[in-house]
Amino acid sequence: MATPLTDRPGFLVFQLGRHAAARFAARLAALDLQPRHFWLLSLIAGAEGETQQQLADAMGIHRNAMVSLVDDLEHRGLVERRRHPADRRAHAVHLAAAGRDALARANRAADENDAELLAGLDAADRRRLIALLQRLAHEAQLAPAMPTGPDHAAEGAPTPPEPRGRTT
Amino acid sequence: MATPLTDRPGFLVFQLGRHAAARFAARLAALDLQPRHFWLLSLIAGAEGETQQQLADAMGIHRNAMVSLVDDLEHRGLVERRRHPADRRAHAVHLAAAGRDALARANRAADENDAELLAGLDAADRRRLIALLQRLAHEAQLAPAMPTGPDHAAEGAPTPPEPRGRTT
DNA sequence: TATTGTTATACTCTATAACTATA
DNA sequence: TATAGTTATAGAGTATAACAATA
Numbered sequence: 001m002a003t004p005l006t007d008r009p010g011f012l013v014f015q016l017g018r019h020a021a022a023r024f025a026a027r028l029a030a031l032d033l034q035p036r037h038f039w040l041l042s043l044i045a046g047a048e049g050e051t052q053q054q055l056a057d058a059m060g061i062h063r064n065a066m067v068s069l070v071d072d073l074e075h076r077g078l079v080e081r082r083r084h085p086a087d088r089r090a091h092a093v094h095l096a097a098a099g100r101d102a103l104a105r106a107n108r109a110a111d112e113n114d115a116e117l118l119a120g121l122d123a124a125d126r127r128r129l130i131a132l133l134q135r136l137a138h139e140a141q142l143a144p145a146m147p148t149g150p151d152h153a154a155e156g157a158p159t160p161p162e163p164r165g166r167t168t
Numbered sequence: 169m170a171t172p173l174t175d176r177p178g179f180l181v182f183q184l185g186r187h188a189a190a191r192f193a194a195r196l197a198a199l200d201l202q203p204r205h206f207w208l209l210s211l212i213a214g215a216e217g218e219t220q221q222q223l224a225d226a227m228g229i230h231r232n233a234m235v236s237l238v239d240d241l242e243h244r245g246l247v248e249r250r251r252h253p254a255d256r257r258a259h260a261v262h263l264a265a266a267g268r269d270a271l272a273r274a275n276r277a278a279d280e281n282d283a284e285l286l287a288g289l290d291a292a293d294r295r296r297l298i299a300l301l302q303r304l305a306h307e308a309q310l311a312p313a314m315p316t317g318p319d320h321a322a323e324g325a326p327t328p329p330e331p332r333g334r335t336t
Numbered sequence: 337t338a339t340t341g342t343t344a345t346a347c348t349c350t351a352t353a354a355c356t357a358t359a
Numbered sequence: 360t361a362t363a364g365t366t367a368t369a370g371a372g373t374a375t376a377a378c379a380a381t382a
Contacts, residue, residue, distance in 0.1 A: 003282075011278075018228075021182050043173075
């Protein structure tokens, strides 16, 4: 007998991730933002002045896709592209004052979203679930997504193992 | 202080879901299948003869998108569209013999994928995590995705609360 | 010679509307 | 009048290649 779909952790995280992202997108629409914008704003707030390449690595996307993402936020006046102090090819991406406000509002929307997602769990189970998910993310070597200290130079952001969808 | 991204359950399930889906897609590519095909095959195997509309509801997609999905599997000889016994507008979607074989192989790929995802957890923690995720999915009223009994007529598949991404 | 940011292109996916045949 | 399936269309997202500037 095959494992039922609903007993598969991979399927469950996929389905829950899609659901959470859709709900979050609906909430963020009032702020004219998308979940990826919130992710990027959070990254920049946690490490100001990083290059677009570094930010793209942290989000697991290509640097080409990062261009339009930074464009979006810059046109809204939420971030700034400055000259990189050490590399004239690169931009140093910084948070603008309006970006801090927008991030604060988006964080409140994320709080609501997480509260809704965890509605059926008590405090102890919430802690257990988050700890287990963090262990999975760590084991999968997913980008830390928010470097907390000054010691995050070169070892992060492993190259994803070519998750191509099609062979044709 | 705002909650770090990596402490947010919504972000964690999103990131892990994306990762698991990408890894699974890479494994399934050898079978010329995508994760959504596996999902659909599993649904049909669990409830033969359902209409495309019912299958679309279970997967949380529009019936328009279901057409090409069933087309894909039918062209590969994995499923069959038969006349619905009670409604001549509808198709009854059934699994072909080759579909059972393909599903068995895809289930083995899913087993590998889940094992990789859970690599860092012992058996007890795996059970705890799956149980917690199932409670979240149940609370979010996500489609059961695999009706186990004959008593799943009309009450399932709640309409998703318009998760539109854009206002413009 | 390699890397950063950028643009262009094609491809996939999604969302919506319309049409038909049935109910 | 409403629903199941289908088709067509436009939009968004993704992946790849190429280029200029700089390392």
